[in-house]
């Protein structure tokens with residue numbers, strides 16, 4: 401057995417951190433080209449072993465929690481989620497807490513959610529002028545606060561979701577930097593802003609929880625699922641835990657979906673031929689002007705493939721990490737307790753033996769006859785894989801199809817930046833700002849064409 405080969409170019413003290421911050425995909429691709437599927441790099445705090453390629457993905461995503469742990473790596477979210485929630489508890493309790501979300505993310509609930517997505521997106525875009533300039537990053541973020549909180553936390557919550565809530569939420573999330581990742585409790589102004597915003601948000605959500613408990617009204621949302629949940633010892637969740645779990649779900653689903661919305665809009669408009677096919681599909685399905693339903697969203701395969709291609713090229717979570725708690729082996733390599741292991745969906749989805757011509761925007765790779773994502777369960781990783789695979793993947797895809805459909809049916813867009821590139825300074829990676837587009841509200845309704853004529 402051997403140690404994984406160490407990638408050259410580490411600087412004293414900071415190792416590869418600067419290069420990782422500047423261009424994580426380039427760094428990992430460089431390591432992969434030089435050393436293959438598994439190699440080491442140095443990051444502050446720990447030697448890190450990178451896993452890329454299908455066999456390495458299997459090891460990474462199938463290791464049990466008592467061998468590789470998320471808890472130590474994701475401590476930066478504890479000041480947001482709250483003490484005793486998710487990564488700040490034992491893997492067993494975290495598993496119970498996440499299981500509380502299952503009833504609310506079930507298939508039957510998705511119909512209600514998709515109605516919420518459509519209604520919120522229509523209300524959101526109604527407020528826009530007939531023409532102007534929008535920043536796609538801001539639009540994705542703001543729109544998703546409304547759609548996900550409405551769907552997840554119920555209409556009573558949405559009533560209380562004043563501009564103040566959206567502002568505080570953005571402030572809390574915006575204060576996350578790479579420094580938070582290294583030490584979430586560093587006494588820096590950004591962390592003080594985060595804590596202040598978290599405290600106020602907690603108070604606002606608590607009021608909604610109290611109201612729901614007092615009125616005993618039953619809704620089809622996650623708040624309801626959490627109020628009804630019981631730990632295996634029969635204990636219900638405390639109010640603080642309910643607030644913490646609600647913020648956990650908001651956090652997991654907000655920025656991730658927001659930046660995917662922004663990137664997908666950019667990519668479609670950079671590829672007018674594909675956009676034309678998306679618009680033909682919209683005309684075929686929605687051209688008679690009826691209210692959009694879940695069946696319509698599910699029939700929008702051309703749009704959905706663009707979103708999948710976006711998630712392949714620009715996944716919001718560019719890397720997932722674990723701390724090694726017990727030594728283990730992968731092929732000829734020894735991985736040691738105390739090291740970190742890392743898998744990067746962003747870099748792995750650029751491996752040409754998995755996705756053909758990977759730098760090309762080619763949504764048809766997900767279509768019939770090709771389905772490059774289906775060749776292996778761990779080929780397409782925007783939602784992670786294995787036992788910690790994203791619980792909100794279906795919810796997120798429906799939401800993205802709904803919001804993107806409302807956008808393109810209402811507006812013609814023209815991209816105005818010279819280029820659009822990923823901003824790796826953020827923990828959840830979206831396009832660099834400004835990322836603006838000029839918009840003009842469509843005057844004529846879409847003309848309906850038969851669906852079978854659409855490619």
Ligand code: HEM
Pocket residue numbers: 470498649652653654656657660715716717720721781782783784785787788789790791792793795796
């Ligand atoms: C485009 C949108 C989204 C993306 C790209 C995304 C991505 C991911 C990824 C990569 C993971 C795995 C993290 C790891 O292995 O360390 C994850 C986990 C998770 N996601 Fe998402 N997510 C999205 C939307 C959502 C939504 C909308 C929800 C909730 C409604 C959600 C809830 C969760 C939860 C609860 C986990 C933790 C699962 C576990 O550890 O067992 N996500 N997500």
